[in-house]
Amino acid sequence: MNDRGTELFEAIKQKRGLREKSPFSPFPNGGLEIKATCGSVPTPMECAKKGIEKPDMGETRIHLLRGYDWKAHHRETNNLVGILWDFINGTPKIVAVFFGTDLDEQDWGKIVHPREGGGRTTSVSIMPRHGVKKMYCNWIAVKQDPAYINFLNNYNKGNLIPL
Structure with a gap:
């Protein structure tokens, strides 16, 4: 500081x-905000239809990853360090780091409030695809593994991260 x-x-x-x-x-x-995500994989029902199981804690997710985003409790998050992690050999490891300095309110979704009896959910704003793309455009580090590099490039319809 x-x-x-x-x-x-x-x-x-x-x-x-x-x-x-x-x-x-x-x-x-x-200041900086640091947010981490392990991305999203198909639901157990979608996995069952494909004849596979949803990964358990400790199991690598990259081969089932469908997307990723970050969440915030407000829409003013900027100077964001966005981390993508996965389990590698049973241990959580950072596989990609991004930094956003040009995010604005439009790069965050509307704040979704919890519904009555909705469990432990809090009010949250989810970063939509164009916000994720802004973060991708300012990637800092990515694990040197074709699975992660190809996923990130394909998901963001780009080729910024070299193999």
């Missing part, structure tokens, strides 16, 4: 505001 950020943080701390989210969303001096 730079000097100004440290000053602002200390002021919040002095007011005993560290337990509240509002002073940080957004933080007056800016």
Whole structure:
């Protein structure tokens, strides 16, 4: 954090505001948000129709991956480090990192509020395809594995990530 950020943080701390989210969303001096996703795979029913099983915890997902996105509780997220992860040899590993500095509210979906009795869901905005494409256009690192590179290039209808 730079000097100004440290000053602002200390002021919040002095007011005993560290337990509240509002002073940080957004933080007056800016900052980074880091969000991670393991992407989406077919539902158990869709997998059954294909004669396969939905991957369990610890099982690699790349060969079934249908898409990926990031979620936020508001639509102002910018300076986003977006991580894609997968299980490799039973352990969660980062397989791709993206950075978005030019995101705006339009790069986030409408905020979806939980329905009554909807479990533990919270209000959330899901990044649509054009926001994901913006992040793809600023990829930082991708695992040197054709399965991941081809998936990311194909999903985003591009060829920015070399094999």
